[in-house]
Amino acid sequence: MCLVDDQRADNRPIGIFDSGLGGLTVVRAIRNLLPHEDIIYLGDNARVPYGSRSKETICRYAIDDLRFLLAKEVKLVVVACNTVATTAMEALQKLEGDVPILDVVQAGVMALFDQLSVPRKVLILGTRATINSDAYRLLIHRRSPQTSVRSQACPLFVPLVEEGIDDESIVLPIIHYYLDKPLLCQPDAIILGCTHYPLLKKEIAKVAARIQLIDSAEATAQFLRRYLEEHQGLAAFRRDPGVLRCFVTDMPLSFHHLASRFLGYQPDFVEKIQFDDTLQ
Numbered sequence: 001m002c003l004v005d006d007q008r009a010d011n012r013p014i015g016i017f018d019s020g021l022g023g024l025t026v027v028r029a030i031r032n033l034l035p036h037e038d039i040i041y042l043g044d045n046a047r048v049p050y051g052s053r054s055k056e057t058i059c060r061y062a063i064d065d066l067r068f069l070l071a072k073e074v075k076l077v078v079v080a081c082n083t084v085a086t087t088a089m090e091a092l093q094k095l096e097g098d099v100p101i102l103d104v105v106q107a108g109v110m111a112l113f114d115q116l117s118v119p120r121k122v123l124i125l126g127t128r129a130t131i132n133s134d135a136y137r138l139l140i141h142r143r144s145p146q147t148s149v150r151s152q153a154c155p156l157f158v159p160l161v162e163e164g165i166d167d168e169s170i171v172l173p174i175i176h177y178y179l180d181k182p183l184l185c186q187p188d189a190i191i192l193g194c195t196h197y198p199l200l201k202k203e204i205a206k207v208a209a210r211i212q213l214i215d216s217a218e219a220t221a222q223f224l225r226r227y228l229e230e231h232q233g234l235a236a237f238r239r240d241p242g243v244l245r246c247f248v249t250d251m252p253l254s255f256h257h258l259a260s261r262f263l264g265y266q267p268d269f270v271e272k273i274q275f276d277d278t279l280q
Helices: 024-033 055-071 082-087 089-093 104-115 128-133 135-143 157-162 168-179 197-207 216-230 252-263
Strands: 014-018 039-043 076-079 101-103 121-126 148-153 189-192 212-215 244-248 270-272
Touching: 014 024, 014 055, 024 039, 024 197, 024 216, 024 252, 039 055, 055 076, 055 082, 055 089, 076 216, 082 089, 082 104, 082 128, 082 135, 089 101, 101 104, 101 216, 104 135, 104 189, 104 212, 104 216, 121 128, 121 135, 128 135, 128 148, 135 148, 148 168, 157 168, 157 197, 157 252, 168 197, 189 197, 197 212, 197 216, 212 216, 244 252, 252 270
Parallel strands: 014 039, 014 076, 039 244, 076 101, 121 148, 121 189, 189 212, 244 270
Antiparallel strands: none
16 A cells, blocks of 8 residues: 655546546556545547547547546546557647656556566457557567567457356357467467456456466556656545546446446446537
8 A cells, every 4th residue: 555645645636538438447456556546537438439430530539538637637647448549649648738648558568578577479469459550569579579479359358348248158168269279379478458358357367377467457557556656646645545536428327337347336426528529
């Protein structure tokens, strides 16, 4: 637990956004690691999925999300959407302001090298959009050009999670379908390159026994804590946990119900907001 005195504390909230529900696994990991932090979460579920959109549209949506959080006077923004992290980070960095922006892809790669200093072979699991971006391989090769990187899109993993399907007679064959061939290369580590996938971690571990799994949500929470510690950005210690406020662009009641699958509980605060181009 990180204890910070009031004089050195930054009690402004942390902003987190995703195109829908998946980023809540990041919220859960952060609240477990940094329970005193207030969090504002934005799920742009009216325009989900981002992965099927053009780069121009993804950038526009991501800028909307970022501007909303900046208006809430957050101290830092976490991009909990792999599609945005692999497509729109340059556009986000160009926005005015000095609020730091962290993302799940950078965090996952940092966790890989924290756990395996020189990985020989790495397998990336993600959505088609994330895999097609090649962002993980490029970041890994920037650190370790000799590392062999293989990628596998797993499009059925997200609906499994969002539908709450946990019957292993259904889940395990689907995981085998995607992983059996890539696992023949005997990777040292597998990066779960989608924020939905940590909810399948136990089942993936059964198929990929004795292989190091890099959980993108836990990696992001660790990356965030390290950053806040280094920049004196942690909130002050308090007896009660920090407050989580969730904002969505559509179906707040449905979000409130489904959020428990990702958080382990239903959030106390969910409010619907609307961008000017929400329905475009």
